[in-house]
Amino acid sequence: MSIKTIGIIMNGVTGRMGTNQHLVRSILAIREQGGVQLESGETLMPDPILCGRNEDKLRSLAEQYGVEKFTTDLEAVLADDYYQVFFDASGTPYRVAFLERAIAAGKHVYCEKPTAVDPAEAFRIAEVAEAAGVKNGTVQDKLWLPGIRAFLKLRDEGFFGRILSVRGEFGYWVFSGHDEDQPAQRPSWNYRQEDGGGIIIDMHCHWRYVIDNLFGEVTEVFTHAQTHLPERIGEDGEPYRCTADDSAYALFKTKEGVICQFNSSWDVRVRRDDLLTMQVDGTKGSAIVGLRKCWAQSLVETPRPVWNPDVDSPIDFYDGWEVVDPGTCDNAFKIQWELFLKHVACDGAFPWTLREGAKGVELAAKSWESHHAGSWVKV
Numbered sequence: 001m002s003i004k005t006i007g008i009i010m011n012g013v014t015g016r017m018g019t020n021q022h023l024v025r026s027i028l029a030i031r032e033q034g035g036v037q038l039e040s041g042e043t044l045m046p047d048p049i050l051c052g053r054n055e056d057k058l059r060s061l062a063e064q065y066g067v068e069k070f071t072t073d074l075e076a077v078l079a080d081d082y083y084q085v086f087f088d089a090s091g092t093p094y095r096v097a098f099l100e101r102a103i104a105a106g107k108h109v110y111c112e113k114p115t116a117v118d119p120a121e122a123f124r125i126a127e128v129a130e131a132a133g134v135k136n137g138t139v140q141d142k143l144w145l146p147g148i149r150a151f152l153k154l155r156d157e158g159f160f161g162r163i164l165s166v167r168g169e170f171g172y173w174v175f176s177g178h179d180e181d182q183p184a185q186r187p188s189w190n191y192r193q194e195d196g197g198g199i200i201i202d203m204h205c206h207w208r209y210v211i212d213n214l215f216g217e218v219t220e221v222f223t224h225a226q227t228h229l230p231e232r233i234g235e236d237g238e239p240y241r242c243t244a245d246d247s248a249y250a251l252f253k254t255k256e257g258v259i260c261q262f263n264s265s266w267d268v269r270v271r272r273d274d275l276l277t278m279q280v281d282g283t284k285g286s287a288i289v290g291l292r293k294c295w296a297q298s299l300v301e302t303p304r305p306v307w308n309p310d311v312d313s314p315i316d317f318y319d320g321w322e323v324v325d326p327g328t329c330d331n332a333f334k335i336q337w338e339l340f341l342k343h344v345a346c347d348g349a350f351p352w353t354l355r356e357g358a359k360g361v362e363l364a365a366k367s368w369e370s371h372h373a374g375s376w377v378k379v
């Protein structure tokens, strides 16, 4: 069977997401497995060129993973017809400008979320891509996590009856860097609004497509944002002022009337099953949806507690939950990459477009509007 190579410009790839999820676990993993199988019987083989500002960092990344090509000359690779796809995992504030140049050069574009900081810009770049007729996509990785695949299986089997509410808990303790031997485990830009940071712009983009796809279209939001820690220590060892929100307490309503409550925080210690858990309660059953696992309890397995705080509970509430098998699951980012590459090769639809990504940026903006107004805001 013939192999068709597809040149991919990978921009901002020396960062955390670019290196780990997109280069190593997606593109290189796809190369290792022998490419992506197309309906025609052909095989599509991604051929990446690493692109960025720092030649030394690019060279060392290329050498570490045996990637042949890297460049700091974006203009030249954009002008090269060999490269059909432009991918961006650089910082959020720079994304739109990069996408715009790539679209003008006729590339199909795929990128990390958030697609922009400002919803007007996010929708504008979606329109620019649509008008140019290029294929386009935004990372919506959570949709392919094993826990969520298992949930969708249950939902589609009618396990929940009518879904009533969702309690999402996301977060963990991100060290401020003030404590000895405990450096921060996330880049400092996340805590500076002027650099595209903040938990609302980061996580509400995810909650938008998660809620839309799992529980129904988001129609209203109520959010309180907080910067619990006013100062953190940066990569340079110096303290900086945190200008971005590090926690957000939010309620969302869906078209179907499902009430979804999501707490997102980088100042929370974890005593739950995973860094993200969503408790979904329905008339016929409930589930705890984690990143990799999903636990379910049906109506018949539901215990009958009686309120009595004077004695230890006779019921172990962790009993009576069954792990749901999601089936075989590959890396979530890799699955979405394969779908995008197939879409570029005209095999299959790709509904996770820049326009869908823009809706996430819109929800973040509406969340801020709600925070400032202290009231519900229509989406």
Ligand SMILES: NC(=O)c1ccc[n+]([C@@H]2O[C@H](COP(=O)([O-])OP(=O)(O)OC[C@H]3O[C@@H](n4cnc5c(N)ncnc54)[C@H](O)[C@@H]3O)[C@@H](O)[C@H]2O)c1
Residues within 6 Å of the ligand: 011, 012, 013, 014, 015, 016, 017, 018, 052, 053, 089, 090, 091, 092, 094, 112, 113, 114, 139, 141, 187, 189, 202
């Ligand atoms: N899908 C997800 O779950 C998820 C998770 C974390 C981050 N992200 C998103 O991915 C993006 C990158 O986040 P990260 O955590 O990898 O950050 P990071 O700071 O580790 O990486 C950012 C990269 O972009 C590069 N960069 C910055 N400005 C650039 C410019 N002008 N030109 C070229 N390269 C530039 C940096 O050198 C670095 O390599 C952000 O938009 C972030 O919101 C998505």
